[in-house]
Amino acid sequence: MLKRLFGGLSKDIGIDLGTSNSIFYVRDRGMVINEPTVAAINTRTDALVAIGMDAKKMMGKTPPHIVVVEPVVAGVISDFEVSEKFIKHCIEKIHRGSFAFSPRPRTIVSVPLAITEVERKAVRDAVTAAGAREVRLVDEPIAAAIGARLAVSESYGRMVVEIGGGTTSIGVISLSGIVAFSTLKTAGNALDAAIQAFVQENFNITIGRKAAEEIKIRIGSSVPAEEPSELTVKGRNMLTGLPKEFSVSDGEIREAIKRPVRTIVDAIRTTIENAPPELVSDLYESGVLLSGGGALLSGLPTLVGRELSMPVRVVDDPLTAVVRGTGILLDDEALLREVESASRSLE
Numbered sequence: 001m002l003k004r005l006f007g008g009l010s011k012d013i014g015i016d017l018g019t020s021n022s023i024f025y026v027r028d029r030g031m032v033i034n035e036p037t038v039a040a041i042n043t044r045t046d047a048l049v050a051i052g053m054d055a056k057k058m059m060g061k062t063p064p065h066i067v068v069v070e071p072v073v074a075g076v077i078s079d080f081e082v083s084e085k086f087i088k089h090c091i092e093k094i095h096r097g098s099f100a101f102s103p104r105p106r107t108i109v110s111v112p113l114a115i116t117e118v119e120r121k122a123v124r125d126a127v128t129a130a131g132a133r134e135v136r137l138v139d140e141p142i143a144a145a146i147g148a149r150l151a152v153s154e155s156y157g158r159m160v161v162e163i164g165g166g167t168t169s170i171g172v173i174s175l176s177g178i179v180a181f182s183t184l185k186t187a188g189n190a191l192d193a194a195i196q197a198f199v200q201e202n203f204n205i206t207i208g209r210k211a212a213e214e215i216k217i218r219i220g221s222s223v224p225a226e227e228p229s230e231l232t233v234k235g236r237n238m239l240t241g242l243p244k245e246f247s248v249s250d251g252e253i254r255e256a257i258k259r260p261v262r263t264i265v266d267a268i269r270t271t272i273e274n275a276p277p278e279l280v281s282d283l284y285e286s287g288v289l290l291s292g293g294g295a296l297l298s299g300l301p302t303l304v305g306r307e308l309s310m311p312v313r314v315v316d317d318p319l320t321a322v323v324r325g326t327g328i329l330l331d332d333e334a335l336l337r338e339v340e341s342a343s344r345s346l347e
């Protein structure tokens with residue numbers, strides 16, 4: 001009885017703790033927090049100064065006693081204390097504004113496919129320390145497929161390619177489990193780094209990570225667009241050390257990111273080649289579902305479709321598909337159990 005009462009009051013939460021962005025989905029309310037996974041910490045007092053976009057804006061502009069930390073690297077927790085502080089702050093924010101006493105929430109957290117047992121434990125421990133009563137883990141591509149409302153429990157092969165900031169997870173799904181997969185550390189951040197390197201080599205100008213990301217989002221593409229585009233950017237002239245404006249074209253940026261994009265396409269191809277033959281014909285019919293922020297790169301579905309001769313589509317709102325999947329699982333205990341028992345890491 002008490003448990004039921006608590007269960008009713010408790011705000012069950014689905015969490016996508018990503019390298020770039022973290023999203024919190026509250027049952028019956030939907031996505032309530034969507035912030036960059038960044039925290040600013042006062043090193044003298046250990047106190048949290050800011051999180052999310054507020055903290056990201058402080059990057060490179062802090063006095064010595066404040067550090068800006070990205071606690072998740074390549075999809076896994078790299079700074080435990082800061083991750084805990086970040087999650088705790090978000091859970092407390094969700095509870096604020098509720099009238100009643102809020103019991104500790106049940107949570108479902110998405111994790112990348114390549115995660116080790118130690119890294120899974122770090123996620124469980126951080127979310128528990130941040131105030132959760134229960135932590136259930138689901139593989140990211142499965143969560144994305146559920147977020148896309150695919151019938152993952154069928155005995156039918158489907159491929160999900162989840163391109164985030166720090167990781168690309170490629171999974172072939174059938175019967176609620178991952179049948180074949182590969183993971184890469186080549187994802188959105190790698191494209192940004194390639195743009196930075198290109199600008200440095202070809203223009204003798206250094207630009208920051210944020211500037212590189214903005215170039216990618218504004219004019220980045222993987223196949224030529226109908227209309228060419230250009231962007232004026234500010235950087236620092238490496239020879240004089242002074243600020244300098246320059247302009248880059250979409251063609252130059254396409255060239256700059258060609259290699260990491262190729263790495264992702266090749267990994268998709270290899271994963272299909274390694275999938276059980278019975279599933280390959282399903283894959284040619286069901287196609288590839290692209291998800292994650294990286295799926296928004298202009299022209300990527302066209303390139304993948306052309307290279308693999310397969311239908312390709314981008315999930316609706318690719319940045320939130322994973323967390324929406326965890327949200328659906330909050331309401332479907334039977335499916336959650338099925339997905340957990342098929343999880344790779346239990347093998």
Ligand SMILES: Nc1ncnc2c1ncn2[C@@H]1O[C@H](COP(=O)(O)OP(=O)(O)OP(=O)(O)O)[C@@H](O)[C@H]1O
Nearest residue numbers: 018019020021075164165166167188292293294296
């Ligand atoms: N319009 C866009 N075009 C290209 N890339 C984009 C676009 N919008 C966002 N991105 C990129 O998507 C990435 C973030 O995606 P997402 O939020 O899915 O990652 P994440 O879940 O935080 O990371 P991971 O899953 O690797 O832990 C960033 O690299 C960002 O630059």
Ligand SMILES: [Mg+2]
Nearest residue numbers: 018019164292
């Ligand atoms: Mg992600």
